Amino acid sequence: MKNLYSDILSAKAKSEKLLAILLDPDKIDWDNLNALISKICESPATHIFIGGSRVFTDRIDELIVEIKDHCELPIVLFPGNPSQISHHADGILFLSLLSGRNPDFLIGHHVKAASELQRSNLEIIPTGYILVESGSETAVAKVSGTQPLSDENEIVSTSLAGQMLGKKLIYLEAGSGAKNAVSAQVIQSVSEHLEIPLIVGGGIRSQSGIKTAHENGADLVVIGTAFENDQNFFERD
Numbered sequence: 459m460k461n462l463y464s465d466i467l468s469a470k471a472k473s474e475k476l477l478a479i480l481l482d483p484d485k486i487d488w489d490n491l492n493a494l495i496s497k498i499c500e501s502p503a504t505h506i507f508i509g510g511s512r513v514f515t516d517r518i519d520e521l522i523v524e525i526k527d528h529c530e531l532p533i534v535l536f537p538g539n540p541s542q543i544s545h546h547a548d549g550i551l552f553l554s555l556l557s558g559r560n561p562d563f564l565i566g567h568h569v570k571a572a573s574e575l576q577r578s579n580l581e582i583i584p585t586g587y588i589l590v591e592s593g594s595e596t597a598v599a600k601v602s603g604t605q606p607l608s609d610e611n612e613i614v615s616t617s618l619a620g621q622m623l624g625k626k627l628i629y630l631e632a633g634s635g636a637k638n639a640v641s642a643q644v645i646q647s648v649s650e651h652l653e654i655p656l657i658v659g660g661g662i663r664s665q666s667g668i669k670t671a672h673e674n675g676a677d678l679v680v681i682g683t684a685f686e687n688d689q690n691f692f693e694r695d
Contacts, residue, residue, distance in 0.1 A: 462532055462549040462581045463626055466678065469504075470655050475672040478505040480536060480659065480682035482634075483515045491521075494689060495528045501692045507680060508547065509536035511597040511634065522546040535580070538601060540571040549581035551627070556620050557588040557613075558604025585627040585657075586620025588613060590640045592661050596633025606633070610644055617648045617656075628652060630676075632660030635683045639667055642674040649675020665692070 469476055479498055487494070498506065506529070508522060522533055522544050535550040537543060543550065552575075555563035575582055589598055591608035599606060607613050617628045630640045630648060639661035649656050658671045659680030671679045685691045 462534065463583050465532075466627070466655050470677045475676075476504045476678035477502055477668065478507045478534070478657075478659075478678060478680045479503045479685055480507040480509070480680050481521070482510040482682070482686070483508060483513050483518050483521055483542075484510065485686055486515075486517075486521060488517075491524060492528065495525055497689045497692075498525075498531070499529050503531060505678070506531050506533045507536040507551075507682075508533060508544070509538060509542050511538045511601040513538060513542050518542060518544045519546050534583075538598075539567050540574070543571060543574055543578070543580075545578045545580065547580060549583055550575070551585040551587075551629070552582050553585050553587040553629070554620075554625070555589065555602055555604060556586045556616050557590075557607045558602055560603050563602045563604070583627060584625045585629050586617065586623070586625035587629045587631060588616055588620070589631050589633065590644065590660075592632035592636035592638045592640075594633075594635075594637040596636055596660070598631065598633050610647055613644055614647050614651050618651055621652055621654050625654065627655050627657055629657040629659070634660060636661030639663075639671070642670050645671055645674040645676055665694070 523546050532548045535547045589606040591606040620628050632640050640658050645658055655677040657678045658676035662668055662681055663684045668679050
């Protein structure tokens with residue numbers, strides 16, 4: 459059993475930067491899955507995240523099992539709702555959407571998932587999820603019925619509130635396919651106020667974008683759409 463959170467804390471303490479590749483189960487090309495897994499294994503990724511705002515496929519278990527057969531990276535669920543839970547993963551980001559006031563995404567989905575999660579062997583990591591303005595309406599904003607935050611002070615205060623509520627991670631999310639990534643200034647401001655690890659994702663389209671997020675305080679950066687669109691992403695400058 460992997461100790462996901464303790465490993466993230468250890469990496470933060472040693473200033474080692476982490477990288478997750480986010481896979482949307484609905485976008486998997488099953489005929490070329492082995493090639494995808496090979497590309498991930500050859501990449502600098504330290505984690506694989508599985509999930510999406512909306513997921514319609516019933517093959518999440520199959521996907522995770524196939525990845526595990528060929529890759530040793532830890533697999534963490536990044537669920538939009540309880541239907542995306544798989545007992546085959548190593549852990550789950552138990553996301554609470556702190557930037558909005560939709561009760562389903564603050565606590566409602568969590569109540570529905572609690573019994574199943576208790577029966578599982580998943581490592582459950584309480585995560586404060588904050589949607590940040592990215593210049594376009596993203597899937598998570600549509601699905602959650604909430605608006606992203608744009609004021610830097612409010613983003614910092616929301617992050618701090620999440621830490622004070624006992625969240626183990628804060629996740630700043632621009633959204634899948636976002637026009638703009640979370641700004642370096644916002645990442646830096648949030649990072650300077652937090653003691654817990656900071657995840658940043660959405661709208662990052664280049665390796666320089668990953669580097670910028672890391673250099674400004676992100677402990678773990680998530681890359682999704684850019685890798686989906688170009689599996690040679692990490693082979694380019």
